[in-house]
Amino acid sequence: MACLGLYCGKTLLFKNGSTEIYGECGVCPRGQRTNAQKYCQPCTESPELYDWLYLGFMAMLPLVLHWFFIEWYSGKKSSSALFQHITALFECSMAAIITLLVSDPVGVLYIRSCRVLMLSDWYTMLYNPSPDYVTTVHCTHEAVYPLYTIVFIYYAFCLALMMLLRPLLVKKIACGLGKSDRFKSIYAALYFFPILTVLQAVGGGLLYYAFPYIILVLSLVTLAIYMSASEIENCYDLLVRKKRLIVLFSHWLLHAYGIISISRVDKLEQDLPLLALVPTPALFYLFTAKFTEPSRILSEGANGH
Numbered sequence: 001m002a003c004l005g006l007y008c009g010k011t012l013l014f015k016n017g018s019t020e021i022y023g024e025c026g027v028c029p030r031g032q033r034t035n036a037q038k039y040c041q042p043c044t045e046s047p048e049l050y051d052w053l054y055l056g057f058m059a060m061l062p063l064v065l066h067w068f069f070i071e072w073y074s075g076k077k078s079s080s081a082l083f084q085h086i087t088a089l090f091e092c093s094m095a096a097i098i099t100l101l102v103s104d105p106v107g108v109l110y111i112r113s114c115r116v117l118m119l120s121d122w123y124t125m126l127y128n129p130s131p132d133y134v135t136t137v138h139c140t141h142e143a144v145y146p147l148y149t150i151v152f153i154y155y156a157f158c159l160a161l162m163m164l165l166r167p168l169l170v171k172k173i174a175c176g177l178g179k180s181d182r183f184k185s186i187y188a189a190l191y192f193f194p195i196l197t198v199l200q201a202v203g204g205g206l207l208y209y210a211f212p213y214i215i216l217v218l219s220l221v222t223l224a225i226y227m228s229a230s231e232i233e234n235c236y237d238l239l240v241r242k243k244r245l246i247v248l249f250s251h252w253l254l255h256a257y258g259i260i261s262i263s264r265v266d267k268l269e270q271d272l273p274l275l276a277l278v279p280t281p282a283l284f285y286l287f288t289a290k291f292t293e294p295s296r297i298l299s300e301g302a303n304g305h
Contacts, residue, residue: 009039045112050261090165104146144208147208218254
């Protein structure tokens with residue numbers, strides 16, 4: 001009987017030398033996906049650079065949100081923000097390492113994966129066939145193993161480490177904040193982790209193909225908002241505070257990350273010069289900020305120019 005369905009396959013039951021016995025057409029075991037002949041094959045390939053960049057993007061999301069809410073709730077007079085930033089970085093880094101260690105193969109900082117071929121690989125539940133239009137053959141499995149589930153594992157470890165470490169740290173050093181404010185960054189994480197989980201569950205495949213452009217657009221928008229809110233109009237305004245330089249360099253790293261993700265560095269000699277575009281948005285803002293100053297526009301309008 002022919003194996004119907006885009007993601008249905010026959011699983012190997014017994015092998016003795018050249019003799020192979022396969023089961024009926026159905027769902028492939030975890031860690032396997034169907035090949036062109038409709039047989040379930042183990043995922044033995046190494047993730048491509050683009051796959052690692054995608055995982056890096058998903059790993060950065062909780063870290064960036066941690067830093068945002070820590071900065072938002074710490075206040076200007078709080079001396080605890082730096083320690084909380086470092087703790088958040090430690091939590092996410094440890095969560096990433098532990099996630100890699102518990103993934104197959106266990107105990108090494110390496111994972112084996114199945115190659116992503118198309119968008120539908122992320123949504124196999126939508127391609128369960130109905131041969132007789134009555135009975136549905138359920139062939140839902142992780143065709144992009146482990147790019148889909150490894151993100152959930154990482155978020156679980158991030159949440160667990162945060163609940164173990166952050167409350168103790170905040171209670172010890174966040175003396176500049178009131179009792180009701182010192183734990184708000186932790187409460188915020190309890191909201192955004194479920195949101196990130198749902199985002200990965202529903203839109204993982206879309207994020208896989210769109211994340212380079214999301215990084216570029218959001219980094220450009222947030223940099224412009226930050227420089228405008230901080231009233232940065234020239235290079236001197238950038239240099240007067242170290243924090244502004246840190247924010248600028250962080251956005252430049254995100255620009256570079258997005259450019260590398262889009263180009264995938266397939267042709268190194270052609271793609272690396274694109275990194276020279278990284279400072280361009282900030283320089284463009286500095287050169288044009290004086291022409292868009294609201295007070296100047298209002299004064300020229302009043303003078304009839």
